[in-house]
Amino acid sequence: MNAQLKKGLVELCILSMINKHKEMYGYEIIEKVEQGFSNTPEATVYLALKRLYEKKLIDCVLKSSQYGPPRKYYHLLSAGKQELEAMVGEWKELTEIVNKFITED
């Protein structure tokens, strides 16, 4: 898949994953995205998480871990839920349009 296209979609996937699981830690998110989109460019997921955090769509809570430094658990903020709804709407609209072109005789 095109790297640029993949980058844009990763944010949508992260938001919807966190929304489903309520709370997720960094590696869990990276692993799941990597399972879906193989060969994601380096730091894509990390930078997407950082952008979502800076846009105040997600927040994180530090929870102690027995394996080392505390882990960051990410959860969705209300602005994130709104953004997710808007993104899902746009995505559905976009796929409908593209599907029309693809399936058109």
Place this chain on the structure above:
Amino acid sequence: MDKYLYDLKKELCKCLSNNKRICVMADYHEYYLDMKKEGKTEKEISNLLGSPAAIVKAVADDIRVFGRFNPYIIIRIFLVMVVLLLLFSQYYSSLCTGEAILMNEFILFPSILLEIAAIDYLLYSRFAFVIDNVSALLNALPFLESFVIGMLISVWFINRYFRNVVALDISFLLALEPFAFALISSFIVFFIRKKYVKVIAYECTA
């Protein structure tokens, strides 16, 4: 430290400020430990997270502010030198002449604050001009900074409270005393600073 994390830290030192490097390292350290826990090898981790060089390139491209060389660093170093020179000239002139006019708290305290702010800005926010062999020096700088702060506080203390008591002809002893005070206070400031920086590292996300 494991090779992957060591390489990542080394690469990050080349183009990111201390604060940003600590933040990125804290996050990748967390991912790395989670993967190790799952029994993944260094090669598998590198494949999944990306090579240290590629991560740093992606992060630096995203930040876009820092390059390998920042010309403003020279101006900042110059400003810090000017501040330090002014402070030491005050100290020196007061020792030579016995005049303590310039060594009052109205001048010294703001100067110390300015010095702390200048060096903090230089070291912790914008120190983008870092090459590998300077890393060791960088690690020593917080201690040197604490030493300078400690010495300045000691100089003020001695001038404020002992200047009238001690005769001027033994002023060379006064010159040594601040170093003893400085050494003790440096350790205190240094350890507080170390703890404080660690807290910052856990607080920020990216």
